[in-house]
């Protein structure tokens with residue numbers, strides 16, 4: 001029997017368990033031990049809006065703008081967390097560049113930049129000449145960029161490990177390899193049925209299970225459309241310091257950056273697929289070629305580097321926004337699923353979820369993040 | 381003909397590898413590591429370990445063992461981290477479909493005994509066959525061909541040359557210098573050849589990628605001059621380059637004896653051969669003689685020749701450590717306390733199958749004696765239809781077994797492709813004999829794999845990311861987690877060799893039958909090569 005069970009030991013679940021433990025609560029962390037976005041992600045700290053999405057889905061602009069204030073705060077939370085953990089997680093807020101290749105796209109970025117400035121972001125436009133000075137590694141194809149000072153990067157391997165050790169030091173029970181098949185609500189408790197036949201009793205439950213959250217909510221009759229999305233990543237061998245910023249493309253799928261140890265991490269959302277009897281996330285040749293050829297197109301020296309490894313990780317998507325708060329069907333069960341750029345949002349979303357659970361002020365309006373929105377949508 | 385090594389002119393012979401030219405000139409230390417200068421030299425000699433990367437004509441991360449030495453080449457030790465050449469213009473982004481495509485009926489990856497036999501059998505049954513091999517001249521480890529201009533050294537090389545010629549004559553298309561690094565289900569392979577990436581889309585494929593020597597960490601095992609027995613064998617057999625003047629050979633199995641003799645005949649002073657197994661087992665010997673009298677006699681002959689050369693054979697002995705002396709030589713100590721001052725230490729402690737492509741494509745593997753091997757049916761077909769695996773890549777069986785397996789797979793593939801092929805009954809019978817011989821042979825040389833027994837807390841287990849045994853033990857003790865979790869905690873297995881060498885060591889340390897998740901590329905691939913720019 002535990003007071004609060006957190007299902008999912010990704011970035012959100014770990015931070016959440018930590019906050020609850022710090023608040024003196026009896027908390028248990030359960031994780032199935034595979035396919036986490038947290039263990040596969042690229043460690044980019046994203047703040048500015050995706051220009052491409054704004055163009056493709058103008059109807060989503062209000063949502064994106066409403067969530068925007070979360071991101072600079074999320075980056076700040078990462079800084080605080082790193083200090084708090086006392087670990088070097090190679091966090092650098094060295095700025096993020098969203099590059100474009102044409103005057104037309106530059107103009108679109110400039111508009112976005114003005115909106116973001118109005119909403120309080122530290123952003124500015126850099127034309128070709130200005131860009132040459134700050135980012136000489138970019139190629140001739142790049143016309144200009146929007147620079148967001150708050151963006152940056154960290155090393156997820158180090159951050160995850162520091163968090164795990166912190167939880168261990170705090171004595172938080174952390175069961176890895178424990179998969180919950182379904183949740184049963186009885187009057188006095190919630191019963192977490194493990195796939196191994198075990199049952200854990202909890203007073204309350206938080207679903208921080210990423211793409212696995214939907215099925216668990218579903219076992220309580222609550223609609224939660226989380227989708228597992230396998231994505232492609234690449235890493236090169238190390239080279240001398242070359243790329244200072246987090247680099248993204250305004251119109252194409254790519255993010256890249258250089259880790260402190262010198263490797264260049266290249267991703268940006270190219271698709272992977274599930275394969276084999278265990279649905280192992282597996283890379284696709286087309287993504288590998290497409291992603292890397294784009295990387296050397298915007299940062300030409302990368303052509304001289306060798307690709308060491310590619311991998312596929314499982315991202316969680318729903319409607320792009322965070323899902324936070326109690327299930328209307330079973331208020332003892334809360335949800336904590338981050339919106340786009342979920343690793344960036346992880347520590348912040350965890351502390352908002354903790355606040356909601358403990359009846360404290362989450363610091364941001366959370367109405368639009370409620371899981372109830374999916375029940376409303378489902379009932380028409 | 382000379383190349384320029386940091387301002388020094390070094391003689392090259394046409395066809396020689398860069399590693400051979402540098403070794404001949406006494407240059408062993410090829411690059412720095414994260415820990416600083418005085419780093420690494422040639423280790424595997426076959427393109428797998430990636431320890432020999434240098435800056436060649438301005439391009440960092442170029443493997444000296446797989447790169448031809450060319451007159452006028454500019455070669456530098458590689459600093460860490462290596463800077464990249466400046467470049468401001470990239471190539472226009474490409475799609476997979478933009479890459480040149482080959483669609484042979486049968487693709488054979490690897491031109492060793494297994495691959496050549498498979499190609500020949502299928503071709504003779506009328507199949508259109510493309511064989512690719514990463515080396516300048518195919519032949520693989522057993523038939524290891526000499527660089528152009530050198531006469532075959534012995535029957536081993538001339539038989540290989542004859543088999544290659546037979547393949548060519550039969551109409552097998554052969555692409556040398558072609559490294560396959562990507563494998564995607566159902567049957568798509570990506571390969572790089574002379575700076576250009578190819579898409580290979582066969583209807584069936586035989587993977588015959590051979591084996592590597594297993595890594596055995598001991599204090600000093602990463603010092604330049606300490607290399608695998610196979611690396612030294614390639615230096616000598618392919619390039620007529622001795623790994624050093626004074627040589628110590630240490631390991632387990634007949635290859636060490638053979639190489640010791642070859643080097644001694646080539647003029648090296650072989651100070652000793654330390655063999656891990658402790659004694660001749662008469663029963664096993666008798667069985668070996670029965671299974672293949674000629675091969676067994678050849679083996680016994682080796683012992684006699686060893687004595688004639690005055691090379692002491694120390695049975696039941698392992699290396700304890702290697703250190704560098706003030707005058708640049710290597711001081712090797714055996715576990716009987718004897719010390720040997722040499723220029724090169726050769727280690728050969730058994731082999732591990734090269735399974736990277738088979739795992740990446742999704743074929744089912746099983747763990748046997750701590751190593752992953754693909755599962756196959758009697759036709760050598762893996763768990764995936766149309767995908768066959770033969771030879772040492774499925775577990776060490778020796779060249780005759782690889783030939784037999786290759787022929788069986790080639791015939792099976794031909795049948796699957798609608799050709800009528802001769803019966804494989806005779807070759808099957810021979811395979812049974814070859815396997816019996818191998819079994820008996822390894823009974824004679826039976827010794828437990830030392831694993832991490834020789835490693836000290838500060839010894840590197842992961843050469844690439846420089847992870848010590850102490851760090852690995854600390855990470856295992858830090859909390860529950862599978863092998864992937866320990867990899868993420870320590871970076872063990874995240875380096876250039878992609879975990880080939882450390883994965884079995886880590887799994888054994890953790891007491892699990894597991895390995896790192898399979899990943900593409902199977903070998904590091906230069907991004908510009910991917911684009912053909």
Ligand SMILES: Cc1cc2nc3c(=O)[nH]c(=O)nc-3n(C[C@H](O)[C@H](O)[C@H](O)COP(=O)(O)OP(=O)(O)OC[C@H]3O[C@@H](n4cnc5c(N)ncnc54)[C@H](O)[C@@H]3O)c2cc1C
Pocket residue numbers: 007008009010011012013030031032033034035036037038039040041042043044045046178179180181208209210211212213216229230231232233267312313314315316336337338340341342343344345346
């Ligand atoms: C390849 C890739 C690159 C990315 N790059 C970035 C980036 O650079 N920056 C960024 O901000 N975001 C990035 N993301 C997104 C980010 O990784 C995720 O949004 C984030 O990690 C989600 O964290 P989480 O804790 O919500 O979920 P996860 O990390 O997915 O964790 C969920 C956990 O729940 C467990 N679980 C699921 N179901 C059950 C169950 N039934 N019982 C028990 N346990 C269960 C899973 O095993 C998993 O460990 C990337 C994602 C991918 C896939």
Ligand SMILES: Cc1cc2nc3c(=O)[nH]c(=O)nc-3n(C[C@H](O)[C@H](O)[C@H](O)COP(=O)(O)OP(=O)(O)OC[C@H]3O[C@@H](n4cnc5c(N)ncnc54)[C@H](O)[C@@H]3O)c2cc1C
Pocket residue numbers: 489490491492493494495512513514515518519520521522523558559560561588589590591592593609610611613635638731734737770771772773776777778779780782902
């Ligand atoms: C280092 C070493 C030395 C050996 N020396 C001897 C010896 O002297 N005497 C003896 O009896 N036995 C020796 N053996 C064992 C013997 O070589 C093998 O039993 C026999 O060669 C097996 O043939 P094979 O075709 O399976 O593999 P191999 O002969 O190893 O052939 C595999 C071929 O595939 C190529 N290849 C691998 N991966 C790729 C890729 N991704 N793309 C393109 N090409 C690729 C390799 O370069 C190689 O040419 C040795 C084995 C090793 C590993």
Ligand code: FES
Pocket residue numbers: 421422423424425426427428429430431432433443444445446
């Ligand atoms: S020595 Fe060149 S790759 Fe191993």
